[in-house]
Amino acid sequence: MAESVDPDTSRLKGSETQPQAEDETVELQIFRYDPEVESKTEAHFEDFHVQPHEGMTVLDALIEARDEQDPSLTFRHSCRQGVCGSDALFINGKQRLGCKTQIDELSTPIRIEPLPHHPVVKDLVVDMDDFYERMRAVEPYFDPDDPPPGELEERKQSRENREAIKLSTRCIWCGACTSSCSIAADEDVYLGPAAINKGYRFYADEREGEDRKAKRLELLTETDGVWRCQTQFSCTTVCPQEIPLTEHIQQLKRDATKADLKFW
Numbered sequence: 001m002a003e004s005v006d007p008d009t010s011r012l013k014g015s016e017t018q019p020q021a022e023d024e025t026v027e028l029q030i031f032r033y034d035p036e037v038e039s040k041t042e043a044h045f046e047d048f049h050v051q052p053h054e055g056m057t058v059l060d061a062l063i064e065a066r067d068e069q070d071p072s073l074t075f076r077h078s079c080r081q082g083v084c085g086s087d088a089l090f091i092n093g094k095q096r097l098g099c100k101t102q103i104d105e106l107s108t109p110i111r112i113e114p115l116p117h118h119p120v121v122k123d124l125v126v127d128m129d130d131f132y133e134r135m136r137a138v139e140p141y142f143d144p145d146d147p148p149p150g151e152l153e154e155r156k157q158s159r160e161n162r163e164a165i166k167l168s169t170r171c172i173w174c175g176a177c178t179s180s181c182s183i184a185a186d187e188d189v190y191l192g193p194a195a196i197n198k199g200y201r202f203y204a205d206e207r208e209g210e211d212r213k214a215k216r217l218e219l220l221t222e223t224d225g226v227w228r229c230q231t232q233f234s235c236t237t238v239c240p241q242e243i244p245l246t247e248h249i250q251q252l253k254r255d256a257t258k259a260d261l262k263f264w
């Protein structure tokens, strides 16, 4: 069965119906599009049926559909354990990692689409270049002050500071948060939650010096930074690593406001 949709703009919500009985197959409605195959240049959904088993994830179901039914079905994955961030998808209307999403927790049929707000390359694979550019824009690397001449001192971090930045270090660059953000979708200049969180991770690291910290705050709070966030919490809701993205953005807003205060 085929249902036409626009590959870049249209995402149909996953229907919330009754869960499947254990002895039945599960229906997957998978987004298909291939600009290089004439019969697939119009985006559409195709139905697949897989036999569920205990612990089966959406990624397992996709692999079975590809291996057993249609080898042309294309999607990304690597680690299969929530670490590489390569299989973020739009599953039943929400950004999720395929490998961390159990099929028995979803209503059926399960609708699987590419991440919204990215150009579709083929089937479930999207072009992530724009996301990576935003991440690189915040200078995502540790940059401590030079040690005093002649000293090769270990860069120690206090237990308290490690605890403070712990959650922000967990990002796996999956892009789910930025894909869920309507501001990042409408204004391609907005850094977006993942990039701001990455900047926050280093901004809040006590091992970088005060000058670097001030420059990082400036970078993250300039026109395309934190002030564009409208506190919708969608990023925080979908992040598979449970990073409190909105909280980090709000913290940067507070710090920027304090840094701008002048007393006479």
Ligand code: SF4
Pocket (backbone or CB within 6 Å): 085, 170, 171, 172, 173, 174, 175, 176, 177, 178, 193, 194, 197, 238, 239, 240, 241, 242, 243, 245
């Ligand atoms: S912050 Fe969370 S949702 Fe966003 S890219 Fe990182 S891991 Fe993915």
Ligand code: FES
Pocket (backbone or CB within 6 Å): 077, 078, 079, 080, 081, 082, 083, 084, 085, 086, 087, 097, 098, 099, 100
């Ligand atoms: S396959 Fe690596 S995060 Fe899902």
